[in-house]
Amino acid sequence: MKKIIIYSIVLSALIAVFGVYFLRFKVTDIDNLETRNSVQRIPYEEISSAGSIKQTFRAKKDNLAAIEVLFGNFARKKSEPASLGLYKNLLLSAFKKQPPLKAAFTLYDENSAVISCQEADLSKIKGLRHVPFSFPPIENAKDKRYVFEIKPLTQETFQVLTLIAGDSLNSGDELRINGKLVEKKKLLFVSYVKPRFISCDNLLDRISQNKPFYFKKKSLYVLIFIYLVGQFFLLFYLANKMRGAEKRKTKKAVKA
Amino acid sequence: MKNSRKNGNFLIGLILAASALKWLAWVAIVPFFQMPDEPAHFCYVQKLAETSKLFLGKADTSFTEEVTSAWREGGQEELSFSRVNKYDFAAGEYGEYEKKMKNAPLEARSKLTDIPLVPVQYPPLYYLSATPFYNLFYSGNILDRDFAVRIFSALLGLFTVFVVYKTAGLIFPKHKYVPETIALLVSFNPMFTFISASINSDCLLNALFSLFIYYYIKICLNKHSLKDVLLLAAVVALGFLTKQPFILSLVILVIALFFFLKLSIKIKLAIAAGCLLVSTVAFVYLSQNFPMPVISSSAGQFFKHMLLKSVPFFYFDFIGSFFGNFGWLDTPMPNVILNILFTVFYAAVLLFLVDAFRSFKKNGEAFLSAKQYMILAVPAIIYILSVIYIESNTKFGLQGRYFFPVISLIYSCLLGGLLSVIPEKFRARFLFAAAILTVLLNMYCLFGVIVPKYYL
Numbered sequence: 001m002k003k004i005i006i007y008s009i010v011l012s013a014l015i016a017v018f019g020v021y022f023l024r025f026k027v028t029d030i031d032n033l034e035t036r037n038s039v040q041r042i043p044y045e046e047i048s049s050a051g052s053i054k055q056t057f058r059a060k061k062d063n064l065a066a067i068e069v070l071f072g073n074f075a076r077k078k079s080e081p082a083s084l085g086l087y088k089n090l091l092l093s094a095f096k097k098q099p100p101l102k103a104a105f106t107l108y109d110e111n112s113a114v115i116s117c118q119e120a121d122l123s124k125i126k127g128l129r130h131v132p133f134s135f136p137p138i139e140n141a142k143d144k145r146y147v148f149e150i151k152p153l154t155q156e157t158f159q160v161l162t163l164i165a166g167d168s169l170n171s172g173d174e175l176r177i178n179g180k181l182v183e184k185k186k187l188l189f190v191s192y193v194k195p196r197f198i199s200c201d202n203l204l205d206r207i208s209q210n211k212p213f214y215f216k217k218k219s220l221y222v223l224i225f226i227y228l229v230g231q232f233f234l235l236f237y238l239a240n241k242m243r244g245a246e247k248r249k250t251k252k253a254v255k256a
Numbered sequence: 257m258k259n260s261r262k263n264g265n266f267l268i269g270l271i272l273a274a275s276a277l278k279w280l281a282w283v284a285i286v287p288f289f290q291m292p293d294e295p296a297h298f299c300y301v302q303k304l305a306e307t308s309k310l311f312l313g314k315a316d317t318s319f320t321e322e323v324t325s326a327w328r329e330g331g332q333e334e335l336s337f338s339r340v341n342k343y344d345f346a347a348g349e350y351g352e353y354e355k356k357m358k359n360a361p362l363e364a365r366s367k368l369t370d371i372p373l374v375p376v377q378y379p380p381l382y383y384l385s386a387t388p389f390y391n392l393f394y395s396g397n398i399l400d401r402d403f404a405v406r407i408f409s410a411l412l413g414l415f416t417v418f419v420v421y422k423t424a425g426l427i428f429p430k431h432k433y434v435p436e437t438i439a440l441l442v443s444f445n446p447m448f449t450f451i452s453a454s455i456n457s458d459c460l461l462n463a464l465f466s467l468f469i470y471y472y473i474k475i476c477l478n479k480h481s482l483k484d485v486l487l488l489a490a491v492v493a494l495g496f497l498t499k500q501p502f503i504l505s506l507v508i509l510v511i512a513l514f515f516f517l518k519l520s521i522k523i524k525l526a527i528a529a530g531c532l533l534v535s536t537v538a539f540v541y542l543s544q545n546f547p548m549p550v551i552s553s554s555a556g557q558f559f560k561h562m563l564l565k566s567v568p569f570f571y572f573d574f575i576g577s578f579f580g581n582f583g584w585l586d587t588p589m590p591n592v593i594l595n596i597l598f599t600v601f602y603a604a605v606l607l608f609l610v611d612a613f614r615s616f617k618k619n620g621e622a623f624l625s626a627k628q629y630m631i632l633a634v635p636a637i638i639y640i641l642s643v644i645y646i647e648s649n650t651k652f653g654l655q656g657r658y659f660f661p662v663i664s665l666i667y668s669c670l671l672g673g674l675l676s677v678i679p680e681k682f683r684a685r686f687l688f689a690a691a692i693l694t695v696l697l698n699m700y701c702l703f704g705v706i707v708p709k710y711y712l
Contacts, residue, residue, distance in 0.1 A: 027712045033334045033341050068340055130340055190340045206711045207285060209343065209351035210330065212393070212400040215284040217349050223284055230277035234270055235695055241267075241433075242688035 004236045012228035024197040031061045031191040051178035052151040055187045063194040064141035066134035070188040102153040105133045110145040137194040164188045267436045275443040279410035282453040289332040291454030299323045305387040319371040322364040336584040381497040382457035409459040413452025417443040419466040420664040437687040444694040446580035446701035461499040465661030476516040476631045506531040508635040562648040569654045578656025587709045608673030623676035636665040
């Protein structure tokens with residue numbers, strides 16, 4: 001028993017020391033949040049390879065590095081109109097799809113100059129999924145306008161891939177489907193800034209935010225350490241019991 | 257024998273101590289208001305604590321300004337239901353909105369908005385019991401009070417685990433380590449941990465229903481004393497003051513009465529009539545404040561919903577929301593783990609059914625006796641079918657966590673099924689291996705799923 005207690009404390013202490021001095025966590029901070037205000041179903045025309053979806057947005061921070069767009073792929077009968085989705089209260093505009101579905105993603109700056117262009121394979125999406133598009137970080141992006149465009153590259157069939165939109169809170173955010181402005185609507189997407197690495201101390205700072213005074217950083221350090229000791233003690237005890245059970249069986253077998 | 261009991265007591269003590277630490281960590285790490293309906297349940301506690309009322313009236317059916325403001329301006333709204341959104345973190349220990357929150361006026365705690373508050377339709381026992389924890393930090397900000405109530409829920413979770421252990425002890429009295437393992441598997445089920453760390457009347461429902469199941473099994477399997485019967489009645493009464501599904505306890509009791517208890521038919525009929533009377537009174541008099549599940553769909557709609565939504569749920573979504581889909585159902589476990597859990601869960605169900613069938617055959621060697629299986633299966637089946645029935649009528653949306661009130665029975669059946677095919681010499685090892693994997697899964701969910709989702 002003493003051994004188990006010592007092992008648990010030593011292991012927890014080692015993890016704590018390693019965590020505090022050596023461990024670094026990769027964080028990807030958000031630039032634009034995904035806003036889901038009043039998502040509702042509005043019939044809209046399908047997007048073939050001749051059309052596209054364009055979304056304008058304003059970067060809130062420097063080092064803009066990636067965008068993730070929410071796509072949905074739901075089974076649809078041939079007779080159903082393109083705007084019909086299985087998800088209630090969502091605006092659905094649809095790409096016609098023929099696997100493998102490919103789309104071109106292009107990011108423009110405010111002067112319509114292309115910053116990045118890439119091809120994405122969207123064939124494997126099932127249900128709802130965020131699809132990331134990353135590009136070299138744009139250093140002085142703060143307060144500048146950008147446009148991203150999604151353009152299907154494949155032929156038409158009856159399966160659909162959908163994009164989802166909600167109310168736009170910023171007057172400058174424009175959504176255009178096949179060139180037409182969709183008033184006061186915005187695609188469900190997030191934009192990220194360049195990933196960076198933070199220490200364990202910084203991570204605990206983040207966990208402490210929006211927490212009561214008794215769960216602030218210092219208490220969290222103590223709590224997590226005691227938590228680790230408790231869990232490791234339980235694990236070692238169970239492992240020890242398992243080994244004991246094995247030994248007892250072997251002894252019995254030898255005796256027999 | 258004495259040594260073995262001492263070992264068992266030490267093990268359950270250790271499980272409870274480790275569970276308490278685990279719950280504290282979950283309470284502390286899961287972000288503010290990022291648990292299902294937490295703002296609404298907290299608001300109910302707040303209303304009772306601020307007004308010293310026992311029951312709320314129709315005038316109280318909306319959110320308070322303090323909760324609404326913390327939800328909207330504190331960045332909680334954007335986090336909920338989104339798999340990608342995160343806080344806009346400030347430097348240091350204090351978030352931007354936190355500084356504002358601290359200066360919220362006292363009137364905001366009772367000033368009402370026009371946003372409807374759904375949980376007010378629930379009976380008040382959980383919320384009343386939580387008010388001392390709220391009042392303990394009355395002078396503090398909303399965060400101090402919210403997390404204090406979370407700790408109260410975690411204590412209820414701990415109590416549920418102890419009750420599950422006692423229940424498993426009744427079902428598996430001769431099987432070494434099985435009751436302790438069932439208690440551990442329940443306690444370290446990531447979703448059970450998550451829900452029991454949240455502000456939700458389900459925490460008290462789970463505790464009381466588990467206690468009801470304990471007395472039900474004790475009375476059905478052993479010789480019952482008057483004390484047990486009175487305690488069972490008290491638990492049912494408390495359950496009625498906690499949440500509507502407790503009415504199912506009466507259905508379970510009536511069935512048990514006729515099939516498992518040796519009483520004269522007159523006594524059986526008298527008790528059944530009493531149960532019927534209580535349920536009628538509950539339906540008639542309580543339905544205004546605490547609506548009971550009633551038939552609201554046509555037969556066609558009912559069967560359509562049941563076949564297209566309720567039954568497929570057990571294939572598509574049950575495992576995810578029973579074992580771990582955190583936040584506002586926006587933070588699931590990785591698919592690889594869910595697939596493994598799916599396979600193990602349904603294999604155990606199948607083995608349980610095979611073993612239960614074997615127990616009914618003459619000379620059939622089963623892990624548990626036919627009577628034990630019947631006593632286990634009846635309340636579990638009644639509860640599960642009733643939840644499906646209510647869902648098919650009211651279409652509230654099924655989730656795995658709605659089955660936690662019968663979690664002691666679910667885990668007993670599953671473990672019984674699995675142990676029935678494991679040779680006796682490997683059983684202890686199997687139990688410890690399952691326990692170790694569950695503890696590791698719980699740790700992974702906290703540090704590998706929740707921390708990255710919200711903080712990295």
